Amino acid sequence: xxxxxxxxxxxxxxxxxxxxxxxxxxxxxxxxxxxxxxxxxxxxxxxxxxxxxxxxxxxxxxxxxxxxxxxxxxxxxxxxxxxxxxxxxxxxxxxxxxxxxxxxxxxxxxxxxxxxxxxxxxxxxxxxxxxxxxxxxxxxxxxxxxxxxxxxxxxxxxxxxxxxxxxxxxxxxxxxxxxxxxxxxxxxxxxxxxxxxxxxxxxxxxxxxxxxxxxxxxxxxxxxxxxxxxxxxxxxxxxxxxxxxxxxxxxxxxxxxxxxxxxxxxxxxxxxxxxxxxxxxxxxxxxxxxxxxxxxxxxxxxxxxxxxxxxxxxxxxxxxxxxxxxxxxxxxxxxxxxxxxxxxxxxxxxxxxxxxxxxxxxxxxxxxxxxxxxxxxxxxxxxxxxxxxxxxx
Amino acid sequence: xxxxxxxxxxxxxxxxxxxxxxxxxxxxxxxxxxxxxxxxxxxxxxxxxxxxxxxxxxxxxxxxxxxxxxxxxxxxxxxxxxxxxxxxxxxxxxxxxxxxxxxxxxxxxxxxxxxxxxxxxxxxxxxxxxxxxxxxxxxxxxxxxxxxxxxxxxxxxxxxxxxxxxxxxxxxxxxxxxxxxxxxxxxxxxxxxxxxxxxxxxxxxxxxxxxxxxxxxxxxxxxxxxxxxxxxxxxxxxxxxxxxxxxxxxxxxxxxxxxxxxxxxxxxxxxxxxxxxxxxxxxxxxxxxxxxxxxxxxxxxxxxxxxx
Numbered sequence: 101x102x103x104x105x106x107x108x109x110x111x112x113x114x115x116x117x118x119x120x121x122x123x124x125x126x127x128x129x130x131x132x133x134x135x136x137x138x139x140x141x142x143x144x145x146x147x148x149x150x151x152x153x154x155x156x157x158x159x160x161x162x163x164x165x166x167x168x169x170x171x172x173x174x175x176x177x178x179x180x181x182x183x184x185x186x187x188x189x190x191x192x193x194x195x196x197x198x199x200x201x202x203x204x205x206x207x208x209x210x211x212x213x214x215x216x217x218x219x220x221x222x223x224x225x226x227x228x229x230x231x232x233x234x235x236x237x238x239x240x241x242x243x244x245x246x247x248x249x250x251x252x253x254x255x256x257x258x259x260x261x262x263x264x265x266x267x268x269x270x271x272x273x274x275x276x277x278x279x280x281x282x283x284x285x286x287x288x289x290x291x292x293x294x295x296x297x298x299x300x301x302x303x304x305x306x307x308x309x310x311x312x313x314x315x316x317x318x319x320x321x322x323x324x325x326x327x328x329x330x331x332x333x334x335x336x337x338x339x340x341x342x343x344x345x346x347x348x349x350x351x352x353x354x355x356x357x358x359x360x361x362x363x364x365x366x367x368x369x370x371x372x373x374x375x376x377x378x379x380x381x382x383x384x385x386x387x388x389x390x391x392x393x394x395x396x397x398x399x400x401x402x403x404x405x406x407x408x409x410x411x412x413x414x415x416x417x418x419x420x421x422x423x424x425x426x427x428x429x430x431x432x433x434x435x436x437x438x439x440x441x442x443x444x445x446x447x448x449x450x451x452x453x454x455x456x457x458x459x460x461x462x463x464x465x466x467x468x469x470x471x472x473x474x475x476x477x478x479x480x481x482x483x484x485x486x487x488x489x490x491x492x493x
Numbered sequence: 494x495x496x497x498x499x500x501x502x503x504x505x506x507x508x509x510x511x512x513x514x515x516x517x518x519x520x521x522x523x524x525x526x527x528x529x530x531x532x533x534x535x536x537x538x539x540x541x542x543x544x545x546x547x548x549x550x551x552x553x554x555x556x557x558x559x560x561x562x563x564x565x566x567x568x569x570x571x572x573x574x575x576x577x578x579x580x581x582x583x584x585x586x587x588x589x590x591x592x593x594x595x596x597x598x599x600x601x602x603x604x605x606x607x608x609x610x611x612x613x614x615x616x617x618x619x620x621x622x623x624x625x626x627x628x629x630x631x632x633x634x635x636x637x638x639x640x641x642x643x644x645x646x647x648x649x650x651x652x653x654x655x656x657x658x659x660x661x662x663x664x665x666x667x668x669x670x671x672x673x674x675x676x677x678x679x680x681x682x683x684x685x686x687x688x689x690x691x692x693x694x695x696x697x698x699x700x701x702x703x704x705x706x707x708x709x710x711x712x713x714x715x716x717x718x719x720x721x722x723x724x725x726x727x728x729x730x731x732x733x734x735x736x737x738x739x740x741x742x743x744x745x746x747x748x749x750x751x752x753x754x755x756x757x758x759x760x761x762x763x764x765x766x767x768x769x770x771x772x773x774x775x776x777x778x779x780x781x782x783x784x785x786x787x788x789x790x791x792x793x794x795x796x797x798x799x800x801x
Contacts, residue, residue, distance in 0.1 A: 168577025
């Protein structure tokens, strides 16, 4: 019989990293990621995890040290949030371009100013083009599973790219959930020891991170882009194998009740669960709404999203980041690009919600549904192409 | 010391780890310093380099001038990358995944990558006590980006961002004392060196390598291009820097300071300043200001090194 363990999701994420037998952790504390690295420090201190824990002096150095340890051939893990991710920003690009399979738990949090420790997607959206594979989690179970399978994806010889496992700050990281943990034996079978292609070792010297003149830079970046785009195939394979082994089947794009729904929400992360609750309530009232949740954000699953949206009439893109002068939020823009490229004819609407930890309730999504299905789409609003839910005058 | 280092040099004088094919300027003392240093570090060394002259000179893809494992990540993080490499190598050895071996990790950065943008990462790595050597190759400006000033640029020097003019002397602040900043971290070994004094350099590299913990070498790397001197004068200007007291050679071992080459009586700084295009604009007044400061710093160093 399956035994679920009630545990805080942050602690569970750290336990998942332990199950993945991480060898080096370089981390700097920042709320709301702290419980992850604290628990890992504890595990190392108690000898429960045989790893080297580097207490770096900043996130910039955290990611730099991760590059060093990964290049040395050690399975490497870190975690960050918000300003920390921005301080890492420069090195995020380098980690992916150097093809270092680091895994990072990104506990998503709003960016300053004003200073906010609470959750939204300001941090990850500012880092979305750093060349990392980006997974998003709706719940604690997904966080545990994603952390483990992230290493399988990252270290696959066809991929060799870093993977960011995104979980919402507080609303996911700090809740206690019942989680089904795989055993160490099962994880070991699924995730063999990291077998790097090249390492920094005097017995076989290699040069890593050389500089590229115009004659070679384009080709290097093209190769990286190709690897990132092609990683989708591997990600699907790994998810399928994970499902087979552990009984939890994940898709890179998940559809919930979309079959008969004309109004379909598209969202990333834990807010999907609130949307699902709203969808269930609406269903009881005989109204059909659906959700397309993106488990994979980079590489962007263009075909899968297009096929999930099919011929839906109305698509409501929900995102937790202010567009910053852009016509729409980043997810909306990506969906618009998919629509253009794949001939999606439905109407796209953009809602910004839950900034800086602002509560968003299932009722809010019920209201959005009513607004959209009344044929009175919320746009334009204050001359903008998106609406911000709950903004006070 | 000289005798000891001479023995050291005869151990394997021929082995080279910075090989031909690099694109350093003629007379570059930086590549010379590293070439000499690596002879002592030897084969079992991993290099972690900051962005800068040396990285551009030595590794245009797909070529490399290093026969040692080498990694470059960014400008400000050579010390953090080295921290990760050291930790990674160590845990893999502890777990028996790679054979146990005495592998030394060396971080290399210029004066900008050390005293300005890389200072925090360096401080962190020193404080954490990683077993590695950090070499600052100090050519006293941001040379390969176009000779801009760093906090290691000496007072009065002309750079493109500290140009002398009607209202400016050139660099208006005094050279940041990196070796003392490092020494304040209580690391086991800190030394200054200059490739114009190769045996002194060898001896210090050997000590740095033997230290169980962080060690730091601050190496004056004469830059003919940036200093506006003929390329065949690099060794000579390195000597003059030492003999005038502009760049004293000393080491701090477990907190005990020792001058490793005493050039007394000091030559006047004008001998060093004249002939360098970067100091061409200096007046007699500013030259004497420099002399005063250098004499005083030398006295302070001597005091620190002799009073036990």
